[in-house]
Amino acid sequence: MLSIVVEEPNSMAVCERPMPEPAAGEVRVRVRYAGICGSDLHIFRGHNPFVAYPRVIGHEFVGTIDAVGAGVDASRIGQRVVADPVISCGQCHACRIGRQNVCSRLQVIGVHRDGGFSEYACVPAGNAYVIPDGMPEASASVIEPFAVAANVTHRTGVLAQDVALIYGAGPVGLNLMQVLKRVHGIRAFITDHLDERLALARQCGAGEDEVINTAREPLEQALAARGVEGGPTLIFDAVCHPAILEEAVSIAAPAGRIGLLGFSPTPSAIPQQELTRKELTLYASRLNCAMFPTVIDWIAKGLVNPGKIVTHHVDFRDVAGAFALAEGNPGKCCKVLLDFGHGG
Structure with a gap:
């Protein structure tokens, strides 16, 4: 499979990587769209203190489950899902009081572990939220930054x-x-x-x-x-x-x-x-704290449309051009999506 890898600050390439296998409790997502976030630009430029290189970046992505790990119901294969990037321990003080987005052992997909700028990505099954039938995948890919907005208003x-x-x-x-x-x-x-x-x-x-x-x-x-x-x-x-x-x-x-x-x-x-x-x-307010179900419900009810901020779709192989667009043309673009071209 092909993945976008930031080898070190200011060095990024589309690389051939082995197909990942989902571990116990995980699902593998065949990525359809992934949004470029300001934090991805920060990682690329070496301005994110939390990342270790090399890293497959990307924490805003949507796709279809095509494989599951041990302990995950096989009926989940074929579900269209969006991934919440927040992975917490469930045991520290923050987690025990319901603030898992600031877990003392927090991991963020695309920052602390490989993310969604890849044809396939593995995530914990509990982090893969089903999107409703009829929801455009381009809109669903922007649920994560919408959850950030929902979190701060919460x-x-x-x-x-x-x-x-x-x-x-x-x-x-x-x-x-x-x-x-x-x-x-x-x-x-x-x-x-x-x-x-x-x-x-x-x-x-x-x-x-x-x-x-x-x-x-x-x-x-x-x-x-x-x-x-x-x-x-x-x-x-x-x-x-x-x-x-x-x-x-x-x-x-x-x-x-x-x-x-x-x-x-x-x-x-x-x-x-x-x-x-x-x-x-x-x-x-950092990231989001279990806000994905709330945002998905808002979208399903027609209250909000995350897709309104999407201005560009770019083939993932031209990630350098996509980053240049996102970084250098704020007047012409807002949210740039990398298109992994699997259809749907």
Whole structure:
């Protein structure tokens, strides 16, 4: 079989590898589509501290089960599935309190172990979720980043009276817009400096007055002009730059909540006084915590459509071109899918 292997930072190739055999409790997935995530770009560039090289990357993928390991019902062969990349121990403190996404022995498919940028990939059977009949596989491949958005809203909670602000109209920010508008039905603003991304935000449910191009409008003035008095009550940082947290604390309404998704090691200069004066709450959110069933249910009910952020399909053999597109053309593309061409 062919796999996309990052041998070391800035060195990636499509390589022939032995066909994997599912271990006990695992299934083997014949991959149809795999999405390129910003974290895949970070691994390629050597900026992910958790990965060991060489590595078959990819943690957003969908396909069909074609083999099962010992202890897995053979009736699962033929199921169309999407893989949750979070593998936990089930025994540590985090796992025991239901926070397995921050397991002390966490493994992430495509980071700590080989992932889905391959014609075939093995995953724990419990991580392979069946997608409903009729769900396009291209849309299903984006369930993982949608689960990331679902996780942070689960962490912060969403109140009927909330006015939300999303920093960044990238894949997670756009998915957050769908969750806030179409699942929770609240007013939600989204910022970016690219009009093309804000056009996608409109397709994801943002009203015409809810998109803010911060290259043209200072954020605080833009919110005030739109009638947001006292600041947003719910803020999500989907850009993940340290300065954004500083601004979010400054503009948040009293008793506001802020959801954080970033991994930057650079400190943010946040005055404790401002946090305490407003009694703000910060919610960090990593990956997803068993959110796949929730997202699949939303899709099945027609509440959300993850496929709205998919802009390009590229044959997996041209992964270099796909990465160049994803990395260098944010105005022209959002989510790039690698196509493994098995049909379906």
